[in-house]
Amino acid sequence: MSEPFEPKITAFVCTYCTYAGADLAGTSRLKYAPNVRIIRLPCTGRISPMFILKALQKGADGILISGCHPGDCHFTHGNYHARRRWMVFRALLAFTGIPEERIKYSWISAAEGLKFADLINSITEDIRKLGPFDQYHKLIEETQAPASL
Amino acid sequence: MSIEQLYRTRAKELLSSGEVKMVIGYGAGSNKERRRPLFITSAEECDKLVLDSACISNLSGYLLTEGLLSDEKRVAVFLRPEGVRALNVLAAEAQLDTAQIVIIGFDSPKGELKALEGSSVEEFTALITALKEITPETAGEEQLAKIEKMSPEERFLFWQEEFSKCIKCYACRQACPMCYCRRCIVDSNQPQWVNTSSHTLGNFEWNIVRAFHLSGRCVECGNCDRACPVNIPLRLINRKMAEEVLNSFNHFAGTSKTQEPVLASFKKDDSETFIL
Numbered sequence: 001m002s003e004p005f006e007p008k009i010t011a012f013v014c015t016y017c018t019y020a021g022a023d024l025a026g027t028s029r030l031k032y033a034p035n036v037r038i039i040r041l042p043c044t045g046r047i048s049p050m051f052i053l054k055a056l057q058k059g060a061d062g063i064l065i066s067g068c069h070p071g072d073c074h075f076t077h078g079n080y081h082a083r084r085r086w087m088v089f090r091a092l093l094a095f096t097g098i099p100e101e102r103i104k105y106s107w108i109s110a111a112e113g114l115k116f117a118d119l120i121n122s123i124t125e126d127i128r129k130l131g132p133f134d135q136y137h138k139l140i141e142e143t144q145a146p147a148s149l
Numbered sequence: 150m151s152i153e154q155l156y157r158t159r160a161k162e163l164l165s166s167g168e169v170k171m172v173i174g175y176g177a178g179s180n181k182e183r184r185r186p187l188f189i190t191s192a193e194e195c196d197k198l199v200l201d202s203a204c205i206s207n208l209s210g211y212l213l214t215e216g217l218l219s220d221e222k223r224v225a226v227f228l229r230p231e232g233v234r235a236l237n238v239l240a241a242e243a244q245l246d247t248a249q250i251v252i253i254g255f256d257s258p259k260g261e262l263k264a265l266e267g268s269s270v271e272e273f274t275a276l277i278t279a280l281k282e283i284t285p286e287t288a289g290e291e292q293l294a295k296i297e298k299m300s301p302e303e304r305f306l307f308w309q310e311e312f313s314k315c316i317k318c319y320a321c322r323q324a325c326p327m328c329y330c331r332r333c334i335v336d337s338n339q340p341q342w343v344n345t346s347s348h349t350l351g352n353f354e355w356n357i358v359r360a361f362h363l364s365g366r367c368v369e370c371g372n373c374d375r376a377c378p379v380n381i382p383l384r385l386i387n388r389k390m391a392e393e394v395l396n397s398f399n400h401f402a403g404t405s406k407t408q409e410p411v412l413a414s415f416k417k418d419d420s421e422t423f424i425l
Contacts, residue, residue, distance in 0.1 A: 049358075049361055050334070050342045050358070053342070053343075053354050053357065053358070054340075054342065057344075057350065057354065070417065071417075077415065080415040080416075080417060080419070081412075081413075081415055083415065083419055083421060083424070084398070084411070084412060084414075084415050084419055085412055086421075086423075086424075087397055087419065087421050088361070088364045088365070088390070088393060088394065088397070088411075088412065089361055090423065091389075091390070091393045091397075092357060092360055092361055092364065092386075092389075092390060092393075093357070094301070095296070095297075095304070095386065095389050095390075096304065096305070096308045096353070096356075096357060096386075097299075097301050097302065097303070097304030097305025097306070097307065097308055097309075098301070098305065099301040100301075100423070104425060105423055105424045105425065106424060106425035107424060107425075119425060135302065135305050135306075135309070136350075139309070139348070139349050139350035139353065140350060142348055142349060142350065143344060143346070143348045143350050143351070
């Protein structure tokens with residue numbers, strides 16, 4: 001029997017809220033799926049859309065982007081800027097055929113360790129159901145093939 | 150007097166009175182259908198100017214040529230309404246001072262050439278505001294609806310096929326008046342965000358980035374679309390993104406020179422439905 005598909009999920013999180021929330025999930029001994037790779041950034045405003053493309057380029061099947069709730073940003077309005085950017089970028093990705101279900105966005109505060117654990121579990125389940133992002137993986141394979149002369 | 154004659158005389162007056170140091174207009178191209186940009190600095194040359202419905206390219210990008218406006222002298226430029234919108238966007242992004250630009254406005258709805266009143270961007274405000282209300286009847290509208298009806302997989306395949314043609318010549322970037330960055334993200338290699346070889350993956354990334362950087366800024370002049378040597382329907386993506394910012398933020402690029410750039414501003418009540 002073949003191994004069940006384990007999705008690779010990249011999470012871009014802000015250090016002041018979601019990362020602290022993930023930390024709380026850890027110190028509270030909450031169990032969540034090990035499929036997520038967390039990348040900590042100073043603020044959601046620092047999350048460039050390039051990061052999303054880079055994660056896909058490196059073979060991610062799903063992506064989570066998460067930061068402070070509106071009004072809670074450590075830098076007062078980084079997450080408001082980020083929200084606009086996501087709204088536009090999400091529409092663009094959808095239009096080019098990158099499924100919306102693979103890229104999730106959330107607000108998770110430092111107190112929401114439980115929400116973090118639950119979200120990671122549910123995203124992992126969702127992506128597992130969707131299967132690997134084959135269409136994109138094929139493009140990656142093409143870049144690794146030796147050049148035909 | 151034809152509009153072409155009228156504007157030649159206008160250009161002559163502007164140059165001989167010293168009001169402007171240069172007129173940027175259109176000249177004859179390599180064949181009957183093509184026009185090429187013309188940069189005129191003396192009144193004698195003004196007879197070379199051509200103006201007809203084949204003058205379609207947006208000349209506003211040439212204004213950002215390094216050093217052109219740094220002596221604070223004025224430059225006159227032939228512009229269609231979308232060219233004036235481009236001026237507004239560039240001014241709003243502090244790339245130029247509209248006081249230095251004399252607009253020679255024209256348009257050719259349904260192939261019929263007409264002159265547009267006014268020489269400063271402010272005089273075009275009413276015209277541009279009216280444009281916002283009109284749904285553009287671009288040829289792509291049908292195709293856009295078709296793509297939107299597709300499933301994500303089909304859309305991916307559609308764009309995969311289109312982008313696989315891309316040779317990364319960056320003509321779309323060079324032709325675009327909004328692409329003025331001294332160092333484009335694709336030219337940066339530490340880190341290398343976008344693959345430099347023209348694999349479909351890198352092409353995909355480049356085209357997504359290009360469209361994202363133009364979201365809320367594109368005035369849909371079509372320069373990129375015409376410049377593309379492999380005919381990727383770039384204008385479709387730009388159109389889609391323009392619709393998106395209009396629907397989400399009621400933002401129509403280039404309505405005034407003080408308009409806040411849509412992705413450099415925010416409202417606390419921007420409403421979305423997808424953030425968990």
